[in-house]
Amino acid sequence: MRAFLVIGNKVVTRPFSLNDLPGAGRMDILCRCVSQSLLISHGIRKDSEIYLMLLGEPEPSKVVRIVGSEVKNLAPDERNAAGLIRKALSMIVGSEWKRSSPGIYVVKKDLGSLLNELSKKYEIVYLREDGKDIRKVIKKLKDPLFVLGDHLGLKKADEEIVLEYTNLIVNVSSLSLQADQCITIVNYELDRIGNNF
Amino acid sequence: MRAFLVIGNKVVTRPFSLNDLPGAGRMDILCRCVSQSLLISHGIRKDSEIYLMLLGEPEPSKVVRIVGSEVKNLAPDERNAAGLIRKALSMIVGSEWKRSSPGIYVVKKDLGSLLNELSKKYEIVYLREDGKDIRKVIKKLKDPLFVLGDHLGLKKADEEIVLEYTNLIVNVSSLSLQADQCITIVNYELDRIGNNF
Numbered sequence: 001m002r003a004f005l006v007i008g009n010k011v012v013t014r015p016f017s018l019n020d021l022p023g024a025g026r027m028d029i030l031c032r033c034v035s036q037s038l039l040i041s042h043g044i045r046k047d048s049e050i051y052l053m054l055l056g057e058p059e060p061s062k063v064v065r066i067v068g069s070e071v072k073n074l075a076p077d078e079r080n081a082a083g084l085i086r087k088a089l090s091m092i093v094g095s096e097w098k099r100s101s102p103g104i105y106v107v108k109k110d111l112g113s114l115l116n117e118l119s120k121k122y123e124i125v126y127l128r129e130d131g132k133d134i135r136k137v138i139k140k141l142k143d144p145l146f147v148l149g150d151h152l153g154l155k156k157a158d159e160e161i162v163l164e165y166t167n168l169i170v171n172v173s174s175l176s177l178q179a180d181q182c183i184t185i186v187n188y189e190l191d192r193i194g195n196n197f
Numbered sequence: 198m199r200a201f202l203v204i205g206n207k208v209v210t211r212p213f214s215l216n217d218l219p220g221a222g223r224m225d226i227l228c229r230c231v232s233q234s235l236l237i238s239h240g241i242r243k244d245s246e247i248y249l250m251l252l253g254e255p256e257p258s259k260v261v262r263i264v265g266s267e268v269k270n271l272a273p274d275e276r277n278a279a280g281l282i283r284k285a286l287s288m289i290v291g292s293e294w295k296r297s298s299p300g301i302y303v304v305k306k307d308l309g310s311l312l313n314e315l316s317k318k319y320e321i322v323y324l325r326e327d328g329k330d331i332r333k334v335i336k337k338l339k340d341p342l343f344v345l346g347d348h349l350g351l352k353k354a355d356e357e358i359v360l361e362y363t364n365l366i367v368n369v370s371s372l373s374l375q376a377d378q379c380i381t382i383v384n385y386e387l388d389r390i391g392n393n394f
Contacts, residue, residue, distance in 0.1 A: 019215075032273070040378070077219050
């Protein structure tokens with residue numbers, strides 16, 4: 001298994017307009033991350049899942065989880081992923097995971113609690129620009145979960161929480177890339193290992 | 198320089214609704230390709246440009262060219278790129294390139310004429326799933342232009358035209374990936390060479 005956790009620092013936690021995804025606290029970034037983490041051409045990565053942490057108003061922090069092996073009707077365009085996320089955000093949620101559509105779950109949970117839960121099944125890896133070259137570590141990873149920020153990165157306090165769960169900081173490029181691009185590259189490097197391509 | 202040419206087999210050649218990009222002949226795919234070819238985090242690739250070949254109704258075939266070093270106000274969300282392409286498609290065009298906004302040009306041109314023009318400044322590379330591993334050839338490429346298809350690939354007749362301009366067929370993954378994912382990976386591999394990352 002592989003997984004991704006993307007921190008959306010200002011992404012709204014209520015239903016939003018599908019006609020202005022950037023205006024919903026940069027929901028567009030998370031939508032692209034969904035597509036890049038789970039979709040290939042005409043198919044889905046059944047061994048991948050993504051967690052979106054939404055830290056914007058009015059109810060920070062909610063987490064939306066999308067599971068590759070279960071999700072239905074996920075298309076690669078931003079608006080499609082946005083529709084599924086919006087449906088999840090229309091539900092009243094507490095601290096227990098709740099299913100909003102096939103393969104899509106939502107919960108109210110802070111970063112520490114989430115990582116505590118995820119660290120039981122995944123090896124946490126923090127993606128940051130000053131990290132180790134991914135090619136030097138990728139062969140050693142087992143069931144990795146990659147934590148990364150949106151265009152604002154991770155707040156200092158959130159970063160400290162992540163570093164309680166890992167000391168493995170990894171970088172994918174000498175350039176500063178967008179979150180979805182990092183996910184595409186991580187998947188690509190993992191695919192290369194898996195298939196000896 | 199690096200460049201990409203994406204063939205949109207059914208992408209419409211008239212202005213379209215920004216609320217249904219997939220319905221415009223899969224315009225959404227081309228929009229993602231624009232973003233992946235030209236944008237990094239908080240920045241633009243000034244050494245990159247993309248050509249979108251639109252083969253859908255009512256006026257196939259139009260080409261939209263977006264130049265990294267010139268374009269303004271390009272944001273990574275699909276709707277933003279779509280707005281710029283729509284503006285280009287609202288112009289009356291003939292066989293001479295016409296500027297629709299800064300860094301964005303449009304023309305009516307068939308694939309053979311376009312490749313004839315582009316092969317004067319680029320080394321043409323055809324991205325196809327049965328090609329050579331990109332890692333084995335990337336260091337030898339000089340000013341490459343990567344030709345790739347949308348979800349439908351390239352029609353036989355179009356492929357024959359491409360193969361008049363190159364015998365270099367390259368693949369980026371053992372999986373079948375989406376066009377925008379291929380572009381992200383090509384950029385990533387080129388960045389690695391350029392920076393000895």
